[in-house]
Amino acid sequence: MARILITSALPYINGVKHLGNLIGSQLPADLFARYNRGRGNEVMFICATDEHGTPAELAAAKAGQPVAEYCAELHDVQADIAKRFGLSFDYFGRSSSPQNHRLTQHLAAKLAENGLIEEVSEKQVYSIDDGRFLPDRYIEGTCPNCGHEGARGDQCDECTKQLSPTDLIDPYSTVSGSKNLEVRETKHLFLRQSKLRDVLDEWISSKTDWPILTTSIAKKWLHDGDGLRDRGITRDLDWGVPVPGMEGKVFYVWFDAPIEYIGATAEWAEANGLDDAAWERWWRTDKGADDVRYVQFMGKDNVPFHTLSFPATIMGSGEPWKLVDYIKSFNYLNYDGGQFSTSKGRGVFMDQALSILPSDYWRWWLLSHAPENSDAEFTWENFQASVNKDLADVLGNFASRVTKFCRSKFGEVVPDGGTYGPEEQALIDTLDKRIKAYNTHMDDMEVRKAASELRAIWVAGNEYLQAAAPWAKFKDDPDAAAAVIRLSLNLIRLYAVLSAPFIPDASAALLKAMNTDDDSWPDDVTQALETLPAGHTFTVPEVTFAKITDDQREEWQEKFAGKRE
């Protein structure tokens, strides 16, 4: 039994995430976790809210709440939505947890011991009226290059020129609009990543099986200009993991966030009344994590931190922490010709999605269209067509036609009689081949390919049923029809098991209708199709997937075009 550690990129705390965020990390991670559990592997699936940083402080201020309270509240909101989306985290932690505080400070101390931390004095813009230092992009003004008035302190969007806040004409704080700014000297800790460049380069180069998206971004950072640069890992903020010995400073959110993968596993142990050994066997190669395979899921914007910064932290600590084995990264999902936009309220957010349709509809569409090779696009037409065809017609209707036919001819019980012949054997051979392909795609995290293979497995059932035509056989040979239906009812159970990673709720409903809790993964198809014996009772399931009507589609199209309160 393999042991698989899975982490999904941490969703940032400042609000409900949209479908693009979901398909970029949490959902494919959940697919992989559910599949591996289904196959009997030992899985630890970890996620958490990323709670530190300037945006969290500002969002809290805007909401008129203390930041700790704000984060606690938003964490619960996100946790609830994640649960309703069927995201099966073993633990959904918080980067503000005491565990993460301890680990972050511990690792920083180790890095310092190893000469990988450097104190640097730099000048930054301080907003007197806001009472805080401002990151470059929270300062705006007129671009000295093109005269654009909304240029940010890091770059002008109009002419794309790289800027520094002091270049701006008439700069002001985007937090308050105040122009009462001054440049102050402040000390910060830098992680000397440059010293680890060769080690990281060699490590990345050895990962020939990683997605190109992952390795190309990492190599760009390693080789661009003077190569991997040192990175500031502290900020002048109140909310965060305090830097020991540096009053008023906390670690940079991108330093502590990945450490929370470990922290959240420690939170899991505590929440379950377990000792440190319970989580260390996932994370310390000297304490049992030797045989763990660690897989990370994330959107492409997160790749540099996971391929370079976090590994630098791990390697630089000199301690035997578990390094990632595989990084699965995703492109972006766009919304109907443009980007999802939190600020403009464009697109569908997780809570809204659940308010109009069950999670399985979203899970199926998103996963079967996962942006693996390039950016993908959500359109309502495509969503409606895919979901209606795949889920309602191909899968849902299969369960419906089989169970209803059985009920009317034999009652709600698996019928006895008849024998299997060449048609059944041909179906079994097809399924055997396709399930093997499905397993392989799932093992490889080829999400779209796995989805299309699963769909082909559903189609095989309809093909068989059409050819076997039990409604015709029943007229002069009821036993022959019984054999077909017995097999088909078992097929429903098999489909529920195989489909569970994609559509867990529907799968559970089908298993319940089939009156079984045997959800063992089919290693032997013939055997799997004998699970429900003659005489086993079942019930006809409710409509598994209702179709999306044209009226609904048009209504939603209108509703989500823009402006979310």
Added chain:
RNA sequence: GGGCCUGUAGCUCAGUUGGUUAGAGCAGAGCGCUCAUAACGCUUUGGUCGCAGGUUCGAGUCCUGCCGGGCCUACCA
């Protein structure tokens, strides 16, 4: 500006180390079935593989240039 990714049937996408008539699903057309959520099955119409050159016996697949789309470029996270 630099780097990377991408452009294949109306739509969404597969196309392995270059090898015979370029594939799938959806949509369209025809036929069949009537158990079923007007569902299912079978057959079938669609492509000078962004454009132009080049390498090769042979290129969707390799090289060069151009055009279009996207992402990243280190203080948002």
